[in-house]
Structures are given as structure tokens and as C-alpha cells.
Amino acid sequence: MSEEIDIVDAETEDSGAYTLDRRAVAAILYAVDIEDRAKLVELMEPLHPADIADLLEQINAFDRMRLIRLYDREFDGDILSELDESIREEVIGLLNPEVLAEAVRDLDSDDVVDLVEDLDEPQKEAILGALGDSDRAAVRQSLTYPEYSAGRLMQREVVMAPEHWNVGEAIDFLRNSEDLPEQFYHIVLVDPKLHPVGNVTLGKLMSSRREVLLKSIVEDTFHVIPVDQYEGDVAYAFNQYHLISAPVVDENDRLIGVITIDDAMAVLDDEHEEDILRLAGVGEESRLSDNTFETTKQRFPWLAVNLVTAVLASLVIAQFEEAIAQIVALAVLMPIVASMGGNAGTQALTVAVRALATKDLTGSNLWRVIRREVLVGLVNGLAFAVIMGLVGLIWFGSPALGGVIAAAMVVNLVVAGLAGIAIPVALEKLGVDPALASGAFVTTVTDVVGFFAFLGLAVVVLL
């Protein structure tokens, strides 16, 4: 084993940056194999807890168990925070109770909340039991806020100052504070009723004269988050308004916590993952470390929905059995029309789902976007009608067959554009996540319309 293995390669050689190095993982697993604890600790030492979590997710369950047992008391609480939920419970079960207690005590209260919210009751109590009284109370308080709300994301430690203070008073206050949070970027100004009225950055504070009023150096952009706001909207606000931290208020607009951008960024990443997996019909809880059984279970429902869709399309085809028996070329060509419609519909619906997620599709532009999608379907439909008309003509030597497939193509691509935008918007209005359900509906429409238009026209024109 070479001593010079780079565990995480930060070099820029194309996409290799930050990927766990295969040889490094092999070296770690070798240390586990020969039960060389000193070597394992030495190899793991330079790794960030997030990378250790990735490593644990990538190795198999048997190696994971042996590694954790050997690593034992070196196990850091931050690794638990970084682990995918799918193997977090397993890892917590493997840890020596004392190691677990020690690991959890080092965490910030908002990380403990994130850790325990999905655990089952015995594990949750084991972790809460390891905390000091005040931390436990803070965690229990946070757990009273709804899941996926700003209340679960926020830190309860806030650095605040009365709005009438000047820079000198604020600096003296900070210099004399015993227990400032580990990470903070702003001082929140509050009025006598504890309503937040502005943010002063520490940088601005440091570079201003002592007699300057805090009120006069607040940031231009100041954004207050209601404690019950959905975390996806919190992430949106941070991204839209370039916030670094934002005060959180209760229903009486009183300051009760602060959310920082790193937590918002993690939520944004989760939201994207959820959208992309839902669009593909994969359960949004899907993780690469899930086992075969869990994965099969997650994927089955979407395939079942698709089977119903496909059978519906087949029922349409069955109406035209006679026509197909007379002109087998219809069977050869019909999947093309359905497939093109399905793809055009997916294009339109993906744009619509994304625009709904980024709040760019609103009442102000909905009709214009619908008109655009229909026109795009029409223009692309005409283009592919010409191409497929020629293919049909050349392949089967029948101008009429070419004309039928061309006409069906135009119809299906226009319908695809319309369905691709209208279905996600309608689902959103009904309170259903459009990322989850649009695909099945749009494909059903384009399959049914595609087969019906093509075979129906064929009956009229060719028989």
C-alpha cells in the first residue's frame, strides 16, 4: 500500500474531482480485513465526515459492520448527520451505546433534530437520552414544529441587538459574550417587542466607526421567514434573494431562531433530487445504498401505473385489429407516432414541472406558455410529418400511408404539447406534486391519441 494515496481527489482532471479514490477505499477495506485498527484510523484521519459517510454508503453491509466495529470510539457524530437515511438506522444499531452517546453530544441541536426525526422510537430515545437537559429540551421543542418546516431547519441560538445600539455597543457586547454560536454571519436587530427589523453583517460592523448607528448599516435585502414555512420555499427564498442567513419568527412575528444558507442549500439539493426521481417514477426516498428488495418495492408502483397506461393503449389498438390484419404496415409504423408523442410530451412537461418548481410559471404567463407549447408541437409536428411521410412513402411505396402517418404525427405532437403543459398545471392546482404524476397522464394521452389518430385515419383513408 503506497503512502501517497489521495483519498479524495480534488484535482480538476475532468469529472474525477471529489470522487472517492478506488485504491484508497481498497486500502481502508484491507486494513479492516487484517483488523489493523491503527492503520484504519490513520487512513480515515484526513477524511471529512461527509466523505466517510459516502464511503460507508458505498461499501457493502458486511464491510460496513466490520469497519464500524473496528473504528469504534473514533466514530464522529458528524458522520451520522451526513449518512443517507437508508443506512443511518443500521449504523446507529451497530455503534456501541457509549460511542453513540459521545458522538451525539458533539452535534449542534439542529443536526440532532435532523438525525432523530426519522428514527424509530427506541433509537430516538437512546439518542435524546445521551443529550444534556437543555439540548434535549431544545431538540424536543424543534420536533414540535411540522416536518419539512422552517422550524426544523433553524438554529435556536441567535445573536441579536436592540435596534437603537451603535457599532461600539455591538462590538463590546460580542467581545464580552461567553457563548456565541459556532457559526454566525449577522447580528439581527430587534425592536422592543423582539420583532426583527434588520441584519448587520459582521464585516460591515468591523469596518464601521464606533458611533455609527446599527440601524444605518443594515443590509439592503432583509427577509424574515415564518416558522411554519415549507422548507422548499425557504430554500427558494435563499436562492432568489441571495440570503446568507435569515431570522425566523413565530406567529406573533417574534424572533425565535435563524436559518443559514448551508442548510438552505442542502434543502435545495434534496428538492431537486426529489423532482428528478419523481419525474422518472422512482420513489423519492430511493438511495443508491438501498438493497434489491427496497429498490424493487420503490419501482413497482410506477411500473404498475405504466402497465395500466400501456394496456389502455393496447385496447385502442385492439379496436383496429381488422385494419392491421389487412395492412400489416400499420403495425410496423404505429409505435413511431406514439413514441414521438411521448417524447414531445415529456419535453413539455419537464419544462412545465421545472417552471412550477422555480415559480416562473404563473397566472401572468400561463396562456402565453400554453400557446407556445401548442405552436411548438405544431411546427415540430409538421417537420416530422414531412420526414415520416417520406419514410412511409419510400418504405412502403404508398403515398396514402405516408399521408396518414404525417397527419397523425401533427395531431399527436400538438396534443403532446398541450397535455405536457396543461396536466402539470392542473395537478399543481389540485395540490398534487406535478413531478410525481404528470408523466403517467401525459404518456397515456400521447399513446392513446397516437394510436387512435394513426389507425383511425388509416381506416378512413386506406380501407
Add this chain to the structure above:
Amino acid sequence: MSEEIDIVDAETEDSGAYTLDRRAVAAILYAVDIEDRAKLVELMEPLHPADIADLLEQINAFDRMRLIRLYDREFDGDILSELDESIREEVIGLLNPEVLAEAVRDLDSDDVVDLVEDLDEPQKEAILGALGDSDRAAVRQSLTYPEYSAGRLMQREVVMAPEHWNVGEAIDFLRNSEDLPEQFYHIVLVDPKLHPVGNVTLGKLMSSRREVLLKSIVEDTFHVIPVDQYEGDVAYAFNQYHLISAPVVDENDRLIGVITIDDAMAVLDDEHEEDILRLAGVGEESRLSDNTFETTKQRFPWLAVNLVTAVLASLVIAQFEEAIAQIVALAVLMPIVASMGGNAGTQALTVAVRALATKDLTGSNLWRVIRREVLVGLVNGLAFAVIMGLVGLIWFGSPALGGVIAAAMVVNLVVAGLAGIAIPVALEKLGVDPALASGAFVTTVTDVVGFFAFLGLAVVVLL
């Protein structure tokens, strides 16, 4: 017009938060209609530049032109930064040159870089000409770094301190500095060769005694970004290691700038958008404000690729024309097998593309993931084989036909799982973005295999 219109609704009533209010937009457009400049300015005043940009994107080109002309000198440079590229050029062309110059002078140099990098030469020079000499030099310097590199993202103003300083020296230095950056969160410690060696947060600085050495209060996690690193990897590092800001170094490891998390978050959001749009076969430059012509042009190539795929599948069907002529039920049932395979393949490939993007799929777990996907395909294939076998039997009364569709289903779902993982991984190895091209390949495989397995087995068993 009511005076109490909330322009951007931050309330938590489900997904309505932060969506531009339709009535507010109507009020603004009404002010434009009657050319009431005072009213327009009054209505726009409470809006954040990011919301004004969204508004401009959502209204049509004619209203946009009239609004910008009426708004005139109130137009803020930050609005330009927030605008989608697709209408940014149009808006810059509409602005009075003096207003444009004024707007651009207010921007930070990294925002100007972001603004000009996609403009055509005359517009770029007009904007650069409006800047002061030092700002222009800074922007030109940044533009020498490759597009999508850390060099384009970084701010060049860095607050640094020699590694041997103590807290008192650092505070005195900051208090006496004339031109600290607007936003900074860390002091970067550097050695005599200007190599960054650690980060001290301002909060930690404020809460430490004057004689404490800076070196002793650096942050645990310290991450240095090479100037030529791909921006997607920069965003990954911020998200993975929870960075707030990170120093950027040149090829000699010397400190030349700093990247902050808000820029990394914007990149993460862009990367996600790119992935989701590429997966759906929509040009990643696609914007909701694009017109019909641009949209048609973006969508055409993918549909053309899909047409080739679909024709390939049809060629497979054409090999079995005789069988279909004898048993028309084959034509009715065959799309089901292909459609199920396509969906199962899309599930597997989406999980693979996402795992490659998050660097969770590596040499260490590739074989285990492949094995899992094949097994999932097998298990789901068997489940749907039973279901479809029964459907085939009941619908067409033929146990043999039921058996054929069942067997084809198993084959196609196993192949779908294998192709869904192997194709994105192979593309990544070849340096092609798997999000862009996997879909076409996987669908081709599942269509061809689906039709071939079903019709081929039918010929062997039924004829």
C-alpha cells in the same frame, strides 16, 4: 386598484409562497398602459431585483419594452444580473445607454463578469466601457479564465492576514481598513508565500481574546479551490463540506480570490436545471421566456434522435410482418413489452445519472449497483410476467400467448436494468454527459429488445 396588494406573497398557504401575485402584475401593467410613471415606480419600489427580473420574464415582449422605457432611470443593475440570458440581451438593447452605464457601475465585478460573458461583442464593449479603469481590468482578467471555471465565480477582493497574527492584530487591521468587501465571512490566513493555510470566521474572531493566535482558532474544515476547477465541482464541494466561503488559488497555490456560498448555490441550481432538462431531451439553455422559434429549435434534435430510435424499432417489427398478419393479437400486445422496458430503463438510468452527478457511484460500488439493477429488473420482470401472462390468457384465451408475453417481459426488464446503469456509466467514462445521451440509447435498447423478444418468441412458440 387597491393599495394593499402584496406583490410577492410570502405567506405559507401551500405552494403560493413567493409566487408573483397576478393582481400585482396586472396593476403594474395597467400603470404601463396609462403611462403613469409615478405609479409604476411606486408599485415596483418594494420589489427585490430578482422579483423584477421574474416579472420581466413573465410578461410579453411588447409590455416589457414599454415597462422598461417608462421605468427608465430607475432601472437597477442587479435586475440585469438576475435576468435569464434569453431576454437579457433584449433588455440591454432597450435601455437608454446612460441608464445602462449607471446600472452597470453599481455592480460587483463578479456580477459584471456573469453579465457580459454571454453577450455579443458590441454589447460587451458598451458595458465594459461604462466601468472605471480598475473594474474593467478586473473584469477582463476574470474573463481570461475558462468559462464555467472557479476563476469566473470568484471575487478578487480577499480579506487575508499573515498566519502569525493574533486576534488583536486582526481586529485592529479590520477596524482600520478603508475598503473591505461588502460581504465577507472569513479572514484567510496565508503563509509568506501567499499560500492559504486556514480560515478564521469573523464570529470566532469577535469572541476570542486579543492575545489568542489566529492559527489556533481556524475552522476545522478548510478547503482550497484551484482556479481552473469546474464550477459544478465547486458547487459540489460547498454542498459536501458545508463551506461558507473558500479561497481560490492559482497554479502556484497562491491565493488569488474567494468564492462564497451564494454563488455556489446558484451554480448548484443551474447544474440541476441542466440535468433535469437534458434528461428530458430539452436543450439545457431552454427558458420559459424563449419564443416559439427558439423552443422548436431546441426540441427538434432530441425528437429527431427519437425518430431514428423509433424507426429502428419499426425495422425490428417489420421482420415479423408475417407473424403479425397471422396473429393480430401480437400487434395489440407488443407495445406493452416495449413500454414497460422503456419505463424500467428510465428508472434505472435516472438513478444512475443522479448518482454520477453526486459522485455516489464509483468503482467501489459499481458492480454491486449493477447486480442490484439486474436483480430488480428480474424480480419486477417476474411480477409483471405473471400479471401480463394472466391478462394475455384472459384477453385472448391463449396460454401460449400469455407465456410468450410473460417471458418477453422478464427478458426486457432485466435488459432495461442492465442498460439503464451500464449506458450512463459508459458515457461518463467516455467524457459524454450521461444526462444528455443516456435516454436515447436506453430507449433504443428496450424498444429493440422488447419487440424482438416478444415477436421472436411468438414465432418460435406460436407458429
